Amino acid sequence: MAAMISFNDVSKCYPGGFEALKGVTLSIDQGELILFAGHSGAGKSTLLKLIAAIERPTSGSIIVGQQNIGTLRRSAIPYLRRNIGMIFQEQKILYDRNVFANVMLPLQVTGFDTRTSASRVRAALDKVGLLDKERADPITLSGGEKQRLCIARAVVHRPSLLIADEPTANLDSNYARDIMAVFESFNQVGVTVLISTHDRMLLDSTRHRIIELKQGKLVA
Numbered sequence: 001m002a003a004m005i006s007f008n009d010v011s012k013c014y015p016g017g018f019e020a021l022k023g024v025t026l027s028i029d030q031g032e033l034i035l036f037a038g039h040s041g042a043g044k045s046t047l048l049k050l051i052a053a054i055e056r057p058t059s060g061s062i063i064v065g066q067q068n069i070g071t072l073r074r075s076a077i078p079y080l081r082r083n084i085g086m087i088f089q090e091q092k093i094l095y096d097r098n099v100f101a102n103v104m105l106p107l108q109v110t111g112f113d114t115r116t117s118a119s120r121v122r123a124a125l126d127k128v129g130l131l132d133k134e135r136a137d138p139i140t141l142s143g144g145e146k147q148r149l150c151i152a153r154a155v156v157h158r159p160s161l162l163i164a165d166e167p168t169a170n171l172d173s174n175y176a177r178d179i180m181a182v183f184e185s186f187n188q189v190g191v192t193v194l195i196s197t198h199d200r201m202l203l204d205s206t207r208h209r210i211i212e213l214k215q216g217k218l219v220a
């Protein structure tokens with residue numbers, strides 16, 4: 001099977017000189033679920049951000065689909081992201097609107113008609129088990145439910161690649177297991193899922209591939 005994502009000798013040096021990734025080479029097949037492990041600061045978030053073109057590599061090449069992310073024109077980034085669902089810590093839930101409206105947000109810029117959008121929002125909420133909360137004010141949700149809202153918002157445009165940075169941080173182990181089950185259900189229908197975590201319980205109980213980083217390098 002052709003690789004969906006490949007890194008060839010990729011390094012990332014942030015302004016200021018810190019080298020967050022050093023000579024990373026890896027290949028990810030379509031349909032994989034991968035956990036990225038490693039200490040705080042090991043480079044997990046940086047690696048995920050490079051795939052989504054949130055950051056650019058300093059050297060080396062990154063291919064996602066058929067495209068070279070390092071040389072992608074700025075104007076091409078929205079097209080790349082159509083295929084990617086992203087769950088990053090810094091993406092905030094909007095507390096001035098209900099659960100439904102939060103999940104609807106990404107569709108409002110893509111020009112679907114209201115009825116199609118509404119049915120997609122409900123399908124996404126259903127997949128994460130939040131359909132009964134569509135009218136709820138997000139402030140009333142538990143930590144695990146807020147994370148499921150973020151997942152629904154990330155998949156509402158039906159991406160083939162899902163990237164989640166520490167999605168179980170701050171959740172107790174039962175919620176963490178639930179969230180992992182949600183990711184697995186997307187993976188079972190063919191979505192490629194990449195998750196960074198330092199949750200020992202998830203890492204010890206998974207049957208999926210684990211890629212470990214240490215000080216910006218892959219651990220063999």
Ligand SMILES: Nc1ncnc2c1ncn2[C@@H]1O[C@H](COP(=O)(O)OP(=O)(O)OP(=O)(O)O)[C@@H](O)[C@H]1O
Pocket residue numbers: 014015016018019020038039040041042043044045046047196198
């Ligand atoms: N925008 C930035 N500018 C400068 N340095 C950065 C930037 N983003 C990350 N870094 C540094 O790069 C290193 C790797 O960070 P990264 O967030 O990729 O690690 P991580 O493995 O995801 O860690 P954590 O689990 O703590 O999020 C860290 O030392 C961090 O301080």
